[in-house]
Amino acid sequence: MTKTIFGAMPARSARQMTVITTVRASRRLVVVAMTTGAVLIKIGELARLTGVSARSLRYYEQQGLLHSTRSTGGQRHYPATEVARVEIIRRLFDAGLSSKVIARLLPCVDSGDGAVAEDAFTTMLGERERLTADIGRLVEARSVLDELIEINTSYRQRIGTG
Structure with missing residues (x-):
């Protein structure tokens, strides 16, 4: 199970954040990714880091739960800090909430x-x-x-x- 420590820690500037992604290995957490700065990742990398399919990530974006920028070629690029947001969205879906309810809850995260x-x-x-x-x-x-x-x-x- 992948877990992202939420409440990303502020770095040196307002545009830089540190996101720590961990996986549960037996009874301990192991850090698998730590990203600092205004790093942008492609949808496939976000899918790999979160265990959420690219299709689901596009759905999250369509529902206004997730935000990306587009490259000149039209590829989605997400701030690395979205790893934490995806984890929260997954937990809310796992709790049986609809995307409309999740959209109402996310301002609390932000x-x-x-x-x-x-x-x-x-x-x-x-x-x-x-x-x-x-x-x-x-x-x-x-x-x-x-x-x-x-x-x-x-x-x-x-x-x-x-």
């Missing part, structure tokens, strides 16, 4: 504003409630299916196939 952080917290609590309700509906659906399986099992036994 800002030190307490009101923005509070809004993100409220949004995450709302999403947790939504997931809890979905889980409840799925448990009910499974119970109904279990009843139907019992009925089918009895029927199959009566007709001699089960």
Whole structure:
């Protein structure tokens, strides 16, 4: 599992950042990439560093979650600091959030504003409630299916196939 230490550390100028990317090896983290400066990487390199497909990265960009510049040949170039952002986006998707919800949460990542952080917290609590309700509906659906399986099992036994 690749993990990027988020909250990239400021370097010597406002345009330079340090991003440390690690991989879990057994019970320890091993640094696999450390980038400082205004380094631009191509989409394939970002995909390799994050374990996210280039297609997904293009989708993230289409949804406004990720930003790139274009070369004169039209190739996407991402600041190396986007490695950390992609990791956050992946974790938010893994939490069952939609790209629209993630777009509402990302300003919290980019800002030190307490009101923005509070809004993100409220949004995450709302999403947790939504997931809890979905889980409840799925448990009910499974119970109904279990009843139907019992009925089918009895029927199959009566007709001699089960």
